[in-house]
Amino acid sequence: MGRAETLITLGAIVMLSFTAINVNNSFTENSDFFNQTKFGLEAIAIANSIIEEASQLAFDETSWDTTKVEQVATDFTQASNLGPDYGETDLNSFDDFDDFHKCSFMDTTMQNVYQINCEVNYVSPSFPDSSISNRSFYKKLTVTVTNTLSNENMALSYVHGFWYFN
DSSP: OOHHHHHHHHHHHHHHHHHHHHHHHHHHHHHHHHHHHHHHHHHHHHHHHHHHHHHTSBSOGGGGOTTOSSOOGGGSOOGGGOSOOTTOOSGGGOOBGGGGTTOEEEEEOSSOEEEEEEEEEEEETTEEEEEESSOOSEEEEEEEEEETTTTEEEEEEEEEEOOOOO
16 A cells, blocks of 8 residues: 555545544433423423422412401411421322422432422512512412432412402
């Protein structure tokens, strides 16, 4: 084999090596993207199921009282007392929306372990992104899902309003 053929062969090997490295990097990047997408979808599904469960419950303990002619915001649970009542230890025993405040638990899928943290606060309809310390007819539930393997976070929020009819 002559010099020219040797140089062409070496050039082809170098080009093949660069191509193999680029293809490998592409597969790695696609795998990372796939894993992030999978986490996002699972986290949204978990958070959404918590929000759906909470939204089916009563707005507040006092909202069950049908003897009142008119409800006022000061009848509701104080912001400092939001959370589960005595004896409400898990999701199955919660009976109103704010019982999810400070609720924290783990969930496991086929390949991931997730930490779920919930927080409920009173909000103003004008500024639903900011919590307020006084009672109102609106509570916001924020569900944060963390992938314990990669420490990725996903948070979904839902504002629940109290409605009554006279």
